[in-house]
Amino acid sequence: MPKGYWIANVTVTDPQRYxxxxxLASEALAHFGARFLARGGERTALEGRETPERSVVMEFSSYQQALDCYHSPAYQRAKSARQDAADVDIVITEGL
Structure with missing residues (x-):
């Protein structure tokens, strides 16, 4: 079964709220077995839009597990807490 990945681009606008x-997100992610592969650090935009403040890549045991984590009540509570604290793009993709 292919793994699932979250790819997030984040620009924090309110560090305290973030x-x-x-x-909150840490608890939800841990519950679904998320493993961080990239989290912040140096990055370079080579094509497309400007580089976000942080890029995050997380690995899950499956695509469905990645989706289930995002849609879980625990992560949705975290997402609500993030409102107006960051500009975020998240894509969930299936691995090879």
Whole structure:
């Protein structure tokens, strides 16, 4: 079964509120077995739009597990806490 991946581009607009999101999201992500492959750090935009403040890549045991995590009540609570604290793009994709 192919793994699932979250690919997120994040620009934090309110660091205090974003910290609240991180605390809530950490619990949900751990529950679904997320493994961070990239989280912040140096990055270079070579094509397309400007580089976001942070890029995050997380691996899940399956595509369905990645979707289930995003749609879980625990992650949705975290997402609500993130509102107006960051500009976020998230794509969930199936691995090879």
């Amino acid at each position: 910290a609240d999101y991180q605390a």
